Amino acid sequence: MKIYMWNKLMNQKLKTIILWALPIILVIALSYQFLSTSNIDSLKSNGTTIAPKNSAVARVSYGRFLDYIKSGRVTSVDIFDGGRNAVIETVDSDLDNKVQRLRVDLPGLTPELISNLKNEGISFDVHPVKTAPPALGILGNLLFPAILIGGLILLARRSNGMPGGPGQAMQFGKSKAKFAMNADTGVVFDDVAGVNEAKEDLEEVVTFLKKPEKFTSVGARIPKGVLLVGPPGTGKTLLAKAIAGEAGVPFFSLAGSEFVEMFVGVGASRVRDLFKKAKENSPCIIFIDEIDAVGRQRGAGIGGGNDEREQTLNQLLTEMDGFEGNSGIIIIAATNRPDVLDSALMRPGRFDRQVTVDAPDIKGRLSILEVHSKNKTLQKDLTLESIARRTPGFTGADLANLLNEAAILTARRRKDSISILEIDDSVDRIVAGMEGSPLTDGRSKRLIAYHEVGHAIIGTLVKAHDPVQKVTVIPRGQAKGLTWFTPDDDQSLISRANLKARIMGALGGRAAEDVVFGEGEITTGAGGDFQQVASMARQMVTRFGMSNLGPIALEGGNQEVFVGRDLMTRSEVSDSISKQIDESVRVMVKDCYKQTYSIISKNREAMDKLVDLLIEKETLDGEEFVKILSEFTPIPEKERSPQILS
Secondary structure (H helix, E strand, C coil), X not given: CHHHHHHHHHHHHHHHHHHHHHHXXXXXXXXXXXXXXXXXXXXXXXXXXXXXXXXXXXXXXXXXXXXXXXXXXXXXXXXEHHHCEEEEEEEEHHHCCEEEEEEEECCCCCHHHHHHHHHCCCEEEECCCCCCCHHHHHHHHHHHHHHHHHHHHHHHHHHHHCCCCHHHCCCCCCCCCEEECCCCCCCCHHHCCCCHHHHHHHHHHHHHHHCCHHHHCCCCCCCCEEEEECCXXXXXXXXXXXXXXXXXCCEXXXXXXXXXXXCCCHHHHHHHHHHHHHHHCCCEXXXXXXXXXXXXXXXXXXXXXXXXXXXXXXXXXXXXXXXXXXXXXXXXXEECCHXXXXXXXXXXXXXXXXXXXXXXXXXXHHHHHHHHCCCCCECCCCXXXXXXXXXXXXXXXXXXXXXXXXXXXXXXXXXXXXXXXXHHHHHHHHHHCCECCCCCCHHHHHHHHHHHHHHHHHHHHCCCCCCEEEEECCCECCECCEEEECCCCCCCCCCHHHHHHHHHHHHHHHHHHHHHHCHHHCCHHHHHHHHHHHHHHHHHHHCCCCCCCCCCCCCCCCCCCCCCCCCCCCCCCCHHHHHHHHHHHHHHHHHHHHHHHHHHHHCHHHHHHHHHHHHHHCEEEHHXXXXXXXXXCCCCCCCCCCCCCC
């Protein structure tokens, strides 16, 4: 293998040398031809340059040349080019007998001219024509075309691997899939954690490829296709790498965007070429990442035309389950947008299984942390269980990034191991952004402190709200201050009380500003809170039936994602119902704000003390906050789903 790579490297170097040598040789050849055909002969004597014999200052006619001979003004004659021209030296008495060199065009080297020169006693010399050897002349004539043709051939061969090069004129329709007879990805199923259900489904695929008789003996048929669905960062591509590392069969991998080009018909041609290669190497696996790039619903554009992407999709549908079939080929695709995929692509026979790869629960997060912490040094008092409890909603990619950021912070702070402080700072950075400089303006800092304490008080005193984790006035990202809550790990079903509590928690900042500073001093800091409030309240009215309009869905849950789709369709509700929706949203928000304002007003003394402490420390954790607040008012017990790690 090493010898092959060395030879390949030397061939590349040789090609480069030849490519640079060609123009150099060409310049040398042209210079030689130019100099060889030139009749200029520089003569040097005693360090000074003498004019060549065939140089002249003026030109005279042949008739005047004969007159100069008769009058005795010619002293010497040098004949060149076989008698076609001559350079003469004349003496003019009118110019103080100054010698001049003049050029004459001769009709030829005639005997009469030679006789006249001899009779007049004029010295003359006939210079022979400088001619190159015949072989050299032929070589000189053929050198330029040969170099030109050779250079073009070499450039064409070098451009075979370049997109759009001359050697790729017929390569547009070839598949760009990466092929590996035995894919060595460095990832196996043991490296994938937190997605046990999806891993079991895919382990069956690997088992079928290795031991097909286990399934065929009972009449089972392995799924032709497996579609991995889930949010970004949950491990879909990692599962595909694990399959490639475990299967031990030929593996084709490519992205959905690699099918489509600017030329019509290229995508469909690449699909045909891909499945042709796969059939030649069956049994095998084809992995298509981000299949939504080519598998979107047909007829969704303006006019519903059959564009290049749809032709590619049609060919893909035919190859996956057409007349010819694709026996022995297992297709695995991944997407985080299953809502935009065409229904024909999702049916059994093409993608028989849809495997959901969702965000892991606490047990899944713990197993993921165990995988990514193998090369990390943690302090003895820092456990992976504590990190897993602090990161609800984190995906596998988020957890890997969390530990990496914590390791970077540890190195920056010149510590030997990762502590809980680095973990907390890393969580804050991932969720909210980079930490900014603490505020020094006393008024702005106090106002932000009241705003954040308002959020925290409502989150603590409202029973259905998530408990407070941390309150800070240190800016992060675009936020001047932040209040962190610890959401329940089980968020599959959310009650009406939970939603109203979240609305009240979001309104707590504005209510605190209103209570303390008055209506005239409220700020724009609650702008982001109001957007969340409007979204939650509207969904409660239109989707979840949690208003006085009754248990009915007034707006579709899935909004159209295609430009031009259903442009002419009418609204789902009438104008009168739209007004009622808006009114119900306003009434709900006003009622929540009224309750929030009342809670803040009743706990003004506690809020003042908490604000003073927050300004002093800049950060308060949830336990300390609840302890101080409990001195002024009773704290309700919050119902939480148990987090089981065993």
